[in-house]
Amino acid sequence: MQILKSIALAVLMLALTIGTQNVSAAPAQWDGGKIRVEGLGIAPADARGSQAEALARRAALSDAYRQLAEQINGVNVDAVNTVENMTLMNTTVRTHVTALIQGAQIIDESARRDGSYVVTMEIPVYGTGSLASTVFTRIETRAPWAAPESVYAPYTPVPYDTTGYGTYERTQNQTSSSPILQAAMAAGSTAAVTVPSAQTAPAITTTPTRPAHPAAVVTTPTAPTTPPAVVTPTAPTTPPAAVAVTPAAPLTPAAPTPTTPPAEIVPKGQAVGGYTGVIIDCTGLGLRPAMSPVIKAENGQPIYGYKNLDVDKVVASGMASYAHSDAEATRAGANPLRLRAVSVDHNANPVLSASDANRLLLENSASGFLDATNVVFLR
Template identity: 35%
Template structure:
């Protein structure tokens, strides 16, 4: 009994002295991962040896990283209207699966801190196939809807910078200058009439679960997903809580026209610049 009491005291002391209440975790929408850095220190009165002190601090750092990952995952936007946390509140299955995903986080870096303590960085992918966060929260459509065609009377303009058939490898939607684009796991691209020209129901479900629907880039150096010859269009506004870019009618038709040849939308070679 005395042994159990001592163990309880030790665990409470570790929690009290060894973890941080701060959250150093957030999704990386360019790599489609979530990382958290946990910090741990030791109550010197509990450490029997220097090695034991490091072990306690490491365990505390891992526990802190798990806590932060759970908080970060809860706040991830699945689409413009729904967060992971909202889905967990309405589904025991989602809650159980998300908990298992957080527990499966891997350590990507760790080490002792100068002056004492320990740091552990852990990561989970948002996409990646079976049992991933994406598979848990993105619903498989009953049928795949075809990507729309351009307007029947559409004729693409021919310019030096935008040839009528450019062999484009991907699509970059520039969302800078029109407000802050809120990243989501399942984005939609629309035209000004509200027609959806790109969404998860238009795509191979298994592929988007593995690779995601798009990456979010701060500058052109992060747009590799769109390939070596991307088509670049400027969004005219952001809809649905600033989550979904809207294109002009002409740009939307041009994207769909070019996609008939290159199929970059089906290949999910899409980047949002924000």
């Protein structure tokens, strides 16, 4: 009998382990604004009655807390950072996240007939006492919106702080933006310019000594001057006429080529107005949810990000919502502006064409839907 009990207990433990691993391996699901987990626990074999239930409940709570920590650590803050990265880099964030997990709300709990215990817990991603309140910090001055026409100009990328903690700047590779590397590149370029100048001088000094002799040699071809002069004018007279017609044809297509693109690119500078939000279609581009996404123009310039927004709104409802259809995109309101992303930067930041980026900024200046964070990404 004891052997049968041991076998049954081993099977139950194996099932518990498999179930726990499946839950833990699941990616963080927070599109709906909540991170919810279900902890499962069982009592030791020798426990009985109320003691067994209490021990099973404690095991379920422990399992739920562990799952919450794993889910929260896997949440993408921005294009390069997760919550786990931030907790490793910032002790303040780590302290707040730990307190948040310990204060997680128990949604439901129950004892099962087989002696196991189940606890359902959740943590809000946005709102009061949420994960967002630990991830984002207040910025003193909001950055102004980019000028609509600036999306057509060349842009030099600069580190972008997506949370107020400078996380983007700390984790990005600094090979291109490093002052030391820039100084080395500048020194290398100046050295390269100096070398050819030194080589040119000796070449010039050697040349003038020898041209004196060719001057005497030129006297010899004086006699042949007459024959070529007679033959040359008569033969080339016909070809020049044909040659003049040939360049005339290429000149016509060459002129409109440079003027056509600017005519298509130049913005009209007028907003339609009346839009309640924006829906950016990123389907098929591999977009993944992030707490602090950045909308960029094709030239790499950020046109919508954390630095442009009121942090209270960001903490309350986030910077954008993610949907799979227009029916789910209620955040954009009844009359949304619909745009299509041309690409996705680091699987998190939608990239718009220059014309769409220009239009988005123009319409926001008229309706202010970006200020209200009425942004939806389709994925």
